[in-house]
Amino acid sequence: MAHLFWGGADCVQLVERFGTPLYVLDETVIRARCAEVRKDFLDRWPKSSASYASKAFLTQAMARIVEDEELGLDVVSLGELHTALSSGFPASRIEMHGNAKSEAELSAALDAGIGRIIVDGLMELEVLAELAARKGRRSEILLRVAPGIAPNTHAYITTGQEGSKFGLPLDGDLLPQAVRKALEAEWLELRGLHFHVGSQIFEPEAHVRSVVRVVSAMRRLKEDFGFCTRELNLGGGFGARSHPSEPHVPLSLFTDAMMQALVRDCAAGGLELPHVSIETGRWIVSEAGITLYRVETVKELPGVNYIGVDGGMADNPRPALYQAVYEAALANRVDAPLSREAKRMSVAGKCCETGDILIEDVRLPSPRRGDILALFNTGAYTFSMASNYNRLCRPAVVLVKGGEAEVIVERQTPDDLLRGDRIPQRLARKGANWERGP
Numbered sequence: 001m002a003h004l005f006w007g008g009a010d011c012v013q014l015v016e017r018f019g020t021p022l023y024v025l026d027e028t029v030i031r032a033r034c035a036e037v038r039k040d041f042l043d044r045w046p047k048s049s050a051s052y053a054s055k056a057f058l059t060q061a062m063a064r065i066v067e068d069e070e071l072g073l074d075v076v077s078l079g080e081l082h083t084a085l086s087s088g089f090p091a092s093r094i095e096m097h098g099n100a101k102s103e104a105e106l107s108a109a110l111d112a113g114i115g116r117i118i119v120d121g122l123m124e125l126e127v128l129a130e131l132a133a134r135k136g137r138r139s140e141i142l143l144r145v146a147p148g149i150a151p152n153t154h155a156y157i158t159t160g161q162e163g164s165k166f167g168l169p170l171d172g173d174l175l176p177q178a179v180r181k182a183l184e185a186e187w188l189e190l191r192g193l194h195f196h197v198g199s200q201i202f203e204p205e206a207h208v209r210s211v212v213r214v215v216s217a218m219r220r221l222k223e224d225f226g227f228c229t230r231e232l233n234l235g236g237g238f239g240a241r242s243h244p245s246e247p248h249v250p251l252s253l254f255t256d257a258m259m260q261a262l263v264r265d266c267a268a269g270g271l272e273l274p275h276v277s278i279e280t281g282r283w284i285v286s287e288a289g290i291t292l293y294r295v296e297t298v299k300e301l302p303g304v305n306y307i308g309v310d311g312g313m314a315d316n317p318r319p320a321l322y323q324a325v326y327e328a329a330l331a332n333r334v335d336a337p338l339s340r341e342a343k344r345m346s347v348a349g350k351c352c353e354t355g356d357i358l359i360e361d362v363r364l365p366s367p368r369r370g371d372i373l374a375l376f377n378t379g380a381y382t383f384s385m386a387s388n389y390n391r392l393c394r395p396a397v398v399l400v401k402g403g404e405a406e407v408i409v410e411r412q413t414p415d416d417l418l419r420g421d422r423i424p425q426r427l428a429r430k431g432a433n434w435e436r437g438p
């Protein structure tokens with residue numbers, strides 16, 4: 001029976017070496033995506049830069065690939081910043097986001113001298129201005145705005161709509177107030193604006209409409225304060241196909257459309273074209289990744305057959321959170337004919353939740369206990385969102401390139417779950433073992 005190969009490596013052998021569940025990432029695909037960013041965006045538009053949004057997937061090895069591919073890195077927490085800096089990633093190419101940054105995070109960003117801090121609101125601006133002055137550390141900042149446009153995606157992953165918790169609304173008082181304060185802050189240099197409309201988006205309309213609205217705001221800021229937006233960060237959110245119902249979208253579908261609108265509207269408004277940047281996470285890493293599971297059980301019920309696997313919402317919460325859809329194959333017999341059974345087949349995770357269904361309706365050969373099930377397109381927002389729910393251990397992450405596989409994150413062990421777990425003295429076991437009943 002034919003086996004599935006990923007990045008040139010035999011998935012059955014990967015499972016024999018590294019166990020299941022297993023995240024497998026193909027380095028060649030990640031690098032090809034980075035090259036596409038250079039070719040279709042950076043080379044096409046002279047004043048431009050691009051970052052990888054590390055929340056999609058970050059380990060030290062990933063940071064090394066991103067650095068090697070000459071992209072910047074977007075981080076949102078002390079943990080992401082620490083991972084990046086520990087890998088040796090140049091601080092000047094890091095930008096920090098977040099709608100509720102702590103003083104510790106802002107402080108670490110200033111101390112490391114990262115390239116940009118994207119300020120999300122007035123209160124953060126005050127804290128940062130004070131902190132930068134106290135430390136005597138200069139910082140270049142962008143103000144995040146919410147363009148008030150809702151893209152066509154799951155409601156939980158829209159970010160730039162009206163009433164969003166992210167950024168400053170374009171209309172009203174908050175943005176002008178923030179610009180005024182930022183211009184007054186001695187240790188801060190306001191370079192421009194940032195917006196991000198949402199994630200897993202397949203059409204460019206929301207991005208383009210946001211550009212149009214943001215350019216109008218840039219015009220008002222110039223008229224009211226003489227403030228010239230020298231930089232504009234267009235965010236990310238470009239979709240990655242994880243199911244036949246979704247299209248494969250080239251990056252240029254978004255970037256060309258946004259840039260054309262930007263060039264046109266800046267010219268019409270008498271504004272100089274700002275330096276533009278993008279920050280894309282899923283689009284770079286999602287399709288490079290698969291997750292390999294072992295089939296533990298097949299349960300045949302009247303309306304449905306459940307394929308129970310040894311992972312689930314703990315290693316991939318996306319179906320439960322966003323009704324995300326995935327495709328799968330049996331990696332140990334990829335050429336077996338598909339089941340002819342009319343009954344629905346669902347891939348069930350092993351967590352104690354009815355909602356832990358990885359795929360509601362899958363087409364596969366009739367599965368057997370011991371089969372290896374591969375879920376495709378799991379490179380983004382799986383490992384980075386994984387939990388230890390039900391005290392499940394986090395899977396290992398393996399990076400493959402040209403058939404060679406290396407562990408970049410070790411599999412957790414039950415002992416790892418006890419790291420930091422403490423029993424208060426008053427609960428310590430005393431003397432003889434506790435015995436059950438009479």
Ligand code: LLP
Nearest residue numbers: 053196199200236237238279280281282381
């Ligand atoms: N920039 C900012 C400011 C962001 O908030 C995000 C994602 C990105 C860039 C990158 O978006 P991407 O290109 O990866 O779509 N956990 C969700 C996705 C949440 C994304 C949040 N922000 C999921 O699994 O679908």
